Amino acid sequence: MMTYIVFIxxxxxxxxxxxxxxxxxxxxxxxxxxxxxxxxxGIIMNFGGSFLGLMVFLIYLGGMLVVxxxxxxxxxxxxxxxxxxxxTVMGVFLLGLLMEVMLVLYVLKxxxxxxxxxxxxxxxxxxxxxxxxxxxxxxxxxxxxxYSYGAWVVIVTGWSLFVGVLVILEVTRGD
Amino acid sequence: MNxxxxxxxxxxxxLGTMIVxxxxxxxxxxxxxxxxLLAIIPILMKKYNPRTMEASTKYFxxxxxxxxxxxxxxxxxxxxxxxxxxxxxxxxxxxxxxxSALAMKxxxxxxxxxxxxxxxxxxxxxxxxxxxxxxxxxxxILYQISPSINLNILxxxxxxxxxxxxxxxxxxxxxxxxMAYSSIAHMGWMTAVLAYNPTLTMLNMLIYxxxxxxxxxxxIHSSSTTTLSLSHTWNKTPLTTxxxxxxxxxxxxxxxxxxxxxxxxxxxxxxxxxSIILPTLMAIMALLxxxxxxxxxxxxxxxxxPSTNNMKMKWQFETKRITFxxxxxxxxxxxxxxxxxxxxxx
Numbered sequence: 001m002m003t004y005i006v007f008i009x010x011x012x013x014x015x016x017x018x019x020x021x022x023x024x025x026x027x028x029x030x031x032x033x034x035x036x037x038x039x040x041x042g043i044i045m046n047f048g049g050s051f052l053g054l055m056v057f058l059i060y061l062g063g064m065l066v067v068x069x070x071x072x073x074x075x076x077x078x079x080x081x082x083x084x085x086x087x088t089v090m091g092v093f094l095l096g097l098l099m100e101v102m103l104v105l106y107v108l109k110x111x112x113x114x115x116x117x118x119x120x121x122x123x124x125x126x127x128x129x130x131x132x133x134x135x136x137x138x139x140x141x142x143x144x145x146x147y148s149y150g151a152w153v154v155i156v157t158g159w160s161l162f163v164g165v166l167v168i169l170e171v172t173r174g175d
Numbered sequence: 176m177n178x179x180x181x182x183x184x185x186x187x188x189x190l191g192t193m194i195v196x197x198x199x200x201x202x203x204x205x206x207x208x209x210x211x212l213l214a215i216i217p218i219l220m221k222k223y224n225p226r227t228m229e230a231s232t233k234y235f236x237x238x239x240x241x242x243x244x245x246x247x248x249x250x251x252x253x254x255x256x257x258x259x260x261x262x263x264x265x266x267x268x269x270x271x272x273x274x275s276a277l278a279m280k281x282x283x284x285x286x287x288x289x290x291x292x293x294x295x296x297x298x299x300x301x302x303x304x305x306x307x308x309x310x311x312x313x314x315x316i317l318y319q320i321s322p323s324i325n326l327n328i329l330x331x332x333x334x335x336x337x338x339x340x341x342x343x344x345x346x347x348x349x350x351x352x353x354m355a356y357s358s359i360a361h362m363g364w365m366t367a368v369l370a371y372n373p374t375l376t377m378l379n380m381l382i383y384x385x386x387x388x389x390x391x392x393x394x395i396h397s398s399s400t401t402t403l404s405l406s407h408t409w410n411k412t413p414l415t416t417x418x419x420x421x422x423x424x425x426x427x428x429x430x431x432x433x434x435x436x437x438x439x440x441x442x443x444x445x446x447x448x449x450s451i452i453l454p455t456l457m458a459i460m461a462l463l464x465x466x467x468x469x470x471x472x473x474x475x476x477x478x479x480x481p482s483t484n485n486m487k488m489k490w491q492f493e494t495k496r497i498t499f500x501x502x503x504x505x506x507x508x509x510x511x512x513x514x515x516x517x518x519x520x521x
């Protein structure tokens with residue numbers, strides 16, 4: 001099972017995305033987002049990115065999702081929608097689940113899946129440690145490169161976040 | 176809105192488009208599109224009423240969907256070519272998805288439904304920015320991937336856009352919706368020639384922006400958003416009735432005005448490539464556009480439109496100073512003799 005751990009984690013990832021895309025109340029969406037964040041962290045860690053996985057837990061789940069949870073708790077309604085309360089939400093969730101199950105069965109049965117890209121069996125996603133990544137870990141070097149060669153990206157992202165705050169304040173300010 | 180915040184947000188809209196046009200990395204292009212979208216939302220919502228909020232929400236939803244499709248096309252391109260540089264997109268699937276995403280951003284058929292509704296819900300100045308500046312970024316990406324676009328899809332979308340832009344505008348009396356349908360039709364003309372000679376796409380974009388800018392500024396000057404209100408400009412500033420006449424006929428593509436230049440060049444380029452039926456159809460469908468421009472000129476400059484006697488006087492607010500209106504009017508009507516200068520573009 002451990003060789004196919006990435007595939008299993010990716011299935012759980014997709015199922016939790018279906019869970020919040022079927023639009024229950026935001027507080028339940030946040031719950032499923034925690035699961036998907038944790039599973040996504042697992043996927044990244046399997047590819048050797050321990051730093052980035054930790055970033056997901058700390059900043060995304062521990063920073064942004066906590067703030068989201070507090071604001072949703074302030075703005076919640078009396079009877080929030082859950083997956084079983086509304087036929088539409090349940091229907092969409094089951095539809096997404098069904099499509100994922102069909103895709104998984106298709107992948108497991110046939111040797112090759114050529115939908116958009118070549119995917120030759122579940123073994124394609126198993127991680128083989130070839131051992132030639134050298135002394136440095138690739139993903140730490142990537143993060144370091146962001147702050148040296150990728151300075152423009154940092155400036156653009158920083159400015160986008162700043163303007164994002166300005167835009168949100170402007171939109172919610174009203175007249 | 177606080178002037179400093181407004182300037183910052185407007186500059187971010189400009190910065191977003193500049194990043195899209197200047198980047199060589201697909202991810203930066205996507206970031207530029209998102210920055211542009213994020214910053215234009217408060218500009219669309221400048222006046223705070225339910226109509227503008229609804230229009231901004233519709234704009235945000237369609238553009239965000241288009242950005243998601245663009246990201247998917249970028250990732251498929253990455254999987255098949257292994258690099259992030261802007262070149263033509265070699266994989267057909269990625270190319271089709273990217274063309275659909277950019278068509279959604281431009282407002283081409285069958286993704287045109289948001290253009291009239293969003294343009295109608297916002298103020299005239301915001302509509303101006305929406306219909307001119309926001310078209311620059313997607314068109315520049317289409318220009319860069321033009322060698323690899325699937326011709327069937329592109330030409331189908333172009334011809335349908337010209338049809339929808341002409342047909343849809345026929346029943347409109349609201350000026351902003353008329354301009355929106357005019358924008359859909361002009362985008363159709365621009366994308367029709369994209370696969371054959373992308374320089375003409377840029378020429379058409381340039382002249383379209385000048386003409387749309389002029390039209391919107393004339394509308395802003397006379398503070399009119401409906402045909403009825405526009406028909407009272409003879410009372411307020413009689414000169415603008417003549418200018419509206421000239422600019423509208425130029426938008427309809429009549430020689431000897433500048434609006435004829437892109438249509439002429441496009442038809443010539445298409446016939447050089449042995450397609451006769453297509454430019455004939457396009458030229459015939461441009462007549463639908465011309466019809467509703469003529470109706471506007473008829474009610475504005477050629478007749479005194481019937482209205483009750485106490486509505487004939489337009490209330491004189493203080494005169495708006497419109498920058499660059501005279502040069503714009505001159506450029507959007509008198510550029511046709513400069514057509515031989517296009518030979519420098521090669």
